[in-house]
Amino acid sequence: MSTALNRPDARTTESRIEAHGVTMRFGGLVALSEVDLAVPPATIVGLVGPNGAGKSTLFGVMSGLLRPTSGHVSMNGDDVTHRSPQKRAALGLARTFQHPELFSGLTVREHLMLAYRVRHAKSRIWTDLVTGRGLRRPPADERERVDGLLEALHLDQIQHRPVAGLPLGMSRLVEIGRALAVDPTVLLLDEPSSGLDTRETEELARTLVQVVEDHGVSLLLVEHDVDLVLGMCHEVHVLDFGVKIAAGPPEEVRANAAVRAAYLGEEIEQGEHSA
Amino acid sequence: MLSYVLAGLSLGAIYAIAASSLVVTYVSSGIFNFAFGAMAFAVARFYYWLNSQHGWSIWPAAAVSLLVFAPLLGAALYGLLFRHLRLRSPVVKIVATIGVSVALPELVKLILGDLADATAPGLAERPLQVFHPFNAAVNMDQVFTYVGLLVVLVVGVSVLRFTDVGLKVRALVDSEALTALSGTSPSRVSLGVWAASASLAGLAGILLAPTTGVSVEGMTLLMAAAFAAVVAARLRSLPLAVGVALLMGVVTTVIQKYLDPSDPLSGQIVPSIPFAFMLLFLLYYAVRGLAGDSAQGGALDRAIRPEGADTPVVVRSEQRRGWLSPSVVGPIITVVIAAIMPLVFDEYWTGLAAGGICLGIALLSYTLVTGEGGMIWLCQITFAGFGAILAAELAGSHGWSPLVAIVVGAVFVVPIGVVLGLLTIRLGNLYVALVTLTFGLLASNLIFTRDPYYNFGQGTFMPRPDWAFDNQTFAYVALAAFVILALLIVNLRRSTAGLALNAVRWSETGSRTLGLSVVQMKVLVSGLATYVAAVGGGFLALNYQASLPDSFNPFIGLIWLAVLVSIGSRSVVAALVAGLVFALLPGVFAAYLPTDWSHLPTILFGLGAIMLARNPEGAIAQNARQLTDLAVRLRNRRAPQAADPPSGRVDDPAVPATEKEQLIPGGRA
Numbered sequence: 001m002s003t004a005l006n007r008p009d010a011r012t013t014e015s016r017i018e019a020h021g022v023t024m025r026f027g028g029l030v031a032l033s034e035v036d037l038a039v040p041p042a043t044i045v046g047l048v049g050p051n052g053a054g055k056s057t058l059f060g061v062m063s064g065l066l067r068p069t070s071g072h073v074s075m076n077g078d079d080v081t082h083r084s085p086q087k088r089a090a091l092g093l094a095r096t097f098q099h100p101e102l103f104s105g106l107t108v109r110e111h112l113m114l115a116y117r118v119r120h121a122k123s124r125i126w127t128d129l130v131t132g133r134g135l136r137r138p139p140a141d142e143r144e145r146v147d148g149l150l151e152a153l154h155l156d157q158i159q160h161r162p163v164a165g166l167p168l169g170m171s172r173l174v175e176i177g178r179a180l181a182v183d184p185t186v187l188l189l190d191e192p193s194s195g196l197d198t199r200e201t202e203e204l205a206r207t208l209v210q211v212v213e214d215h216g217v218s219l220l221l222v223e224h225d226v227d228l229v230l231g232m233c234h235e236v237h238v239l240d241f242g243v244k245i246a247a248g249p250p251e252e253v254r255a256n257a258a259v260r261a262a263y264l265g266e267e268i269e270q271g272e273h274s275a
Numbered sequence: 276m277l278s279y280v281l282a283g284l285s286l287g288a289i290y291a292i293a294a295s296s297l298v299v300t301y302v303s304s305g306i307f308n309f310a311f312g313a314m315a316f317a318v319a320r321f322y323y324w325l326n327s328q329h330g331w332s333i334w335p336a337a338a339v340s341l342l343v344f345a346p347l348l349g350a351a352l353y354g355l356l357f358r359h360l361r362l363r364s365p366v367v368k369i370v371a372t373i374g375v376s377v378a379l380p381e382l383v384k385l386i387l388g389d390l391a392d393a394t395a396p397g398l399a400e401r402p403l404q405v406f407h408p409f410n411a412a413v414n415m416d417q418v419f420t421y422v423g424l425l426v427v428l429v430v431g432v433s434v435l436r437f438t439d440v441g442l443k444v445r446a447l448v449d450s451e452a453l454t455a456l457s458g459t460s461p462s463r464v465s466l467g468v469w470a471a472s473a474s475l476a477g478l479a480g481i482l483l484a485p486t487t488g489v490s491v492e493g494m495t496l497l498m499a500a501a502f503a504a505v506v507a508a509r510l511r512s513l514p515l516a517v518g519v520a521l522l523m524g525v526v527t528t529v530i531q532k533y534l535d536p537s538d539p540l541s542g543q544i545v546p547s548i549p550f551a552f553m554l555l556f557l558l559y560y561a562v563r564g565l566a567g568d569s570a571q572g573g574a575l576d577r578a579i580r581p582e583g584a585d586t587p588v589v590v591r592s593e594q595r596r597g598w599l600s601p602s603v604v605g606p607i608i609t610v611v612i613a614a615i616m617p618l619v620f621d622e623y624w625t626g627l628a629a630g631g632i633c634l635g636i637a638l639l640s641y642t643l644v645t646g647e648g649g650m651i652w653l654c655q656i657t658f659a660g661f662g663a664i665l666a667a668e669l670a671g672s673h674g675w676s677p678l679v680a681i682v683v684g685a686v687f688v689v690p691i692g693v694v695l696g697l698l699t700i701r702l703g704n705l706y707v708a709l710v711t712l713t714f715g716l717l718a719s720n721l722i723f724t725r726d727p728y729y730n731f732g733q734g735t736f737m738p739r740p741d742w743a744f745d746n747q748t749f750a751y752v753a754l755a756a757f758v759i760l761a762l763l764i765v766n767l768r769r770s771t772a773g774l775a776l777n778a779v780r781w782s783e784t785g786s787r788t789l790g791l792s793v794v795q796m797k798v799l800v801s802g803l804a805t806y807v808a809a810v811g812g813g814f815l816a817l818n819y820q821a822s823l824p825d826s827f828n829p830f831i832g833l834i835w836l837a838v839l840v841s842i843g844s845r846s847v848v849a850a851l852v853a854g855l856v857f858a859l860l861p862g863v864f865a866a867y868l869p870t871d872w873s874h875l876p877t878i879l880f881g882l883g884a885i886m887l888a889r890n891p892e893g894a895i896a897q898n899a900r901q902l903t904d905l906a907v908r909l910r911n912r913r914a915p916q917a918a919d920p921p922s923g924r925v926d927d928p929a930v931p932a933t934e935k936e937q938l939i940p941g942g943r944a
Binding site: 063064065084085086089090093094095097101102103104105106110113114115117118119121122124125126128129132133134135178182 | 765766767769770771772773774775777778780781782784785786787788789790791792795
């Protein structure tokens with residue numbers, strides 16, 4: 001697959017989210033060892049590595065679902081290592097999962113509505129009970145934002161369908177839509193293209209780049225589609241057995257002998273030959 | 276002391292046999308058998324029928340009961356019900372087995388007859404032989420319980436460890452999918468497991484009969500006590516279950532040595548011991564984070580398991596909220612029918628209908644906690660009991676206005692529900708069901724039976740308001756209360772809190788990373804459901820004009836839940852229908868049909884719950900969809916050329932299936 005994308009260039013040096021020397025042990029297993037990673041505003045950072053490299057574990061640590069054995073995580077310079085996922089979400093962090101964590105009883109549209117309200121009208125969780133506002137038509141700004149996202153992700157055709165039973169690719173798009181509906185400043189996407197075909201992957205990549213350009217979102221991306229990662233990321237980090245073996249611009253990583261030997265070699269070569 | 280220990284080991288042996296059966300069926304089929312007590316009763320009653328009523332001698336009667344009747348019963352239940360449950364949600368599994376526990380004993384009574392005197396012999400000849408080892412006393416019934424447990428353990432371990440059949444059962448425990456791929460039929464293995472489980476249930480029932488009699492209550496309490504050992508074993512460890520069961524039996528009898536038999540409290544403490552055991556283990560496991568939902572089967576089983584297979588499909592788009600939509604018209608018609616009943620019924624039937632409406636209020640609490648919150652609470656009837664007692668105390672003893680007493684009294688019950696919600700927040704679905712049932716049984720044993728609340732079963736007098744003394748006016752008061760609470764629940768469902776509650780129900784991880792507080796949502800639904808249950812209890816007391824603590828037994832609550840869920844746990848109108856059915860159906864049978872048929876309403880309630888295995892959404896949702904489909908077909912037949920272009924809504928029943936496929940990207944073009 002060829003993914004030719006214009007990378008956003010409005011980068012600043014201060015990172016929105018950073019992992020400092022993060023080590024994560026599960027009993028005797030070292031899932032992450034002294035991993036450092038930073039995602040500045042309006043930047044797309046890719047995180048790659050073979051299965052079991054520790055990518056999803058690092059996502060868990062950065063989103064607050066896992067507490068690291070040592071090291072710390074900061075957002076906008078503040079240490080958030082001991083803050084809950086809810087607190088980090090309130091600071092602007094949103095994420096998706098390798099296995100989509102959807103709410104089976106809600107429709108596609110309701111996922112986005114809920115996410116929007118959690119960010120922009122959280123008090124409605126309580127006030128709706130008294131005001132009966134949930135029985136009325138949602139406000140225009142909410143409808144506009146939700147409609148825009150549904151359209152951008154091509155979910156408008158199935159917006160009123162319960163998510164239970166949706167194909168994997170659509171489930172991922174719903175999860176991405178839900179993450180975008182909170183207007184995040186930091187977005188962690190775990191294998192967003194898995195289950196999507198080539199056209200859908202390209203459209204998703206364009207949408208994500210657009211979001212990063214327009215809203216200055218810091219995007220951290222775990223992805224197995226090497227072309228996608230190398231095509232849209234400003235910086236790529238490579239994990240192997242919990243250890244960061246390389247980091248830098250895609251071209252550098254592409255040329256890194258250790259990476260080629262350890263992980264990317266065959267796929268890059270194949271990509272080069274096909275090009 | 277030795278006599279107490281030996282008696283305790285006997286009791287513990289029966290618990291252990293029951294616990295073994297529960298563990299084996301759970302690990303091999305993923306179903307926690309709430310029908311165990313009913314199965315034990317059925318086999319014990321059949322044994323009694325052969326032995327005492329038809330004069331068969333002990334061993335032929337036992338052999339036919341345990342080796343023919345019980346396996347056939349287990350196989351029949353597997354074929355009719357359990358095999359359909361493996362991939363169902365926990366609530367459907369629990370309610371379907373509760374359905375068996377409700378229907379089976381009544382079916383057995385219908386066929387074999389009611390027993391006026393439930394006292395029954397066990398496996399030992401009468402008169403009972405008594406031995407005196409080390410100056411202690413052991414009777415032959417007790418010896419048979421030791422031998423029974425020993426045989427079960429030796430045969431069970433031998434079969435599981437050293438035979439081809441045991442290997443297949445252990446393979447099934449690990450992965451049904453891989454077992455099937457290796458050429459073994461999981462259905463045949465499961466059928467064998469359920470047949471063996473029914474035999475164990477029967478053995479436990481027959482061994483228990485000399486102590487408690489051949490009664491459903493005795494067998495059900497045996498089952499509930501065995502739950503404690505199963506929970507201690509974290510549902511899986513057979514040796515731990517047997518060990519804890521024996522320990523529980525010994526503690527139960529030894530503690531009686533130190534209790535004053537003349538103190539009424541002693542009679543309440545002893546049956547509560549297994550439940551105290553269960554609470555202690557649950558709390559321990561909850562603190563250690565070891566009581567979550569356990570995944571059934573292996574990786575392949577999880578990969579091929581259909582997600583949301585029995586998820587109720589509820590369309591809540593703002594586009595469907597017109598006044599003429601089925602979701603609005605249906606409830607209005609139902610409420611209107613309920614409102615007409617007091618006008619056309621005489622005083623007797625109006626009284627029954629009023630009771631049904633009051634029960635409908637209490638059932639709304641299940642709509643909240645199970646339908647909306649997805650939490651399987653089996654103690655809503657206990658909250659209703661608290662509400663009834665408090666309201667009756669405030670109104671009857673302190674002169675409060677009855678309605679104010681109900682509304683205010685219920686507020687005092689809410690903290691109990693909130694604390695229970697907080698304590699169970701880290702527990703898996705099945706553990707939540709067990710801990711709430713245990714809480715209900717403990718409250719029922721230790722609080723409801725205490726004077727002055729109990730008062731020989733009458734409870735406290737609860738006066739109706741002077742202006743609503745007659746059944747007709749009272750029925751309308753209850754209906755008004757039902758409608759108000761139902762509207763509040765609909766408001767909750769449509770609100771942001773309703774969306775958040777739904778989110779938490781389906782994915783706590785997704786909810787937390789979205790910024791939602793799981794604790795807040797669970798506390799909200801726990802508190803609201805507790806309040807509604809307590810208000811319902813207050814109205815039930817107002818209906819009976821007394822608090823009647825015995826009517827709030829948790830086992831009756833299981834029937835409430837079975838009736839409600841079989842009609843529809845997510846529908847507010849289902850609560851009203853369930854309440855009316857529960858109250859009126861026995862009246863119809865009693866008034867118009869022979870007395871022999873008095874068991875039929877309960878059998879029908881149980882069968883309704885059993886039907887959940889085929890139709891997990893409940894009768895209302897299923898019928899509503901069928902009616903909507905019929906209307907769509909009729910409309911399309913009348914005006915095929917006027918069909919609107921696709922609206923883009925694939926969930927819209929108005930869109931034919933072929934069009935839906937076109938609307939779904941990747942569907943048929």
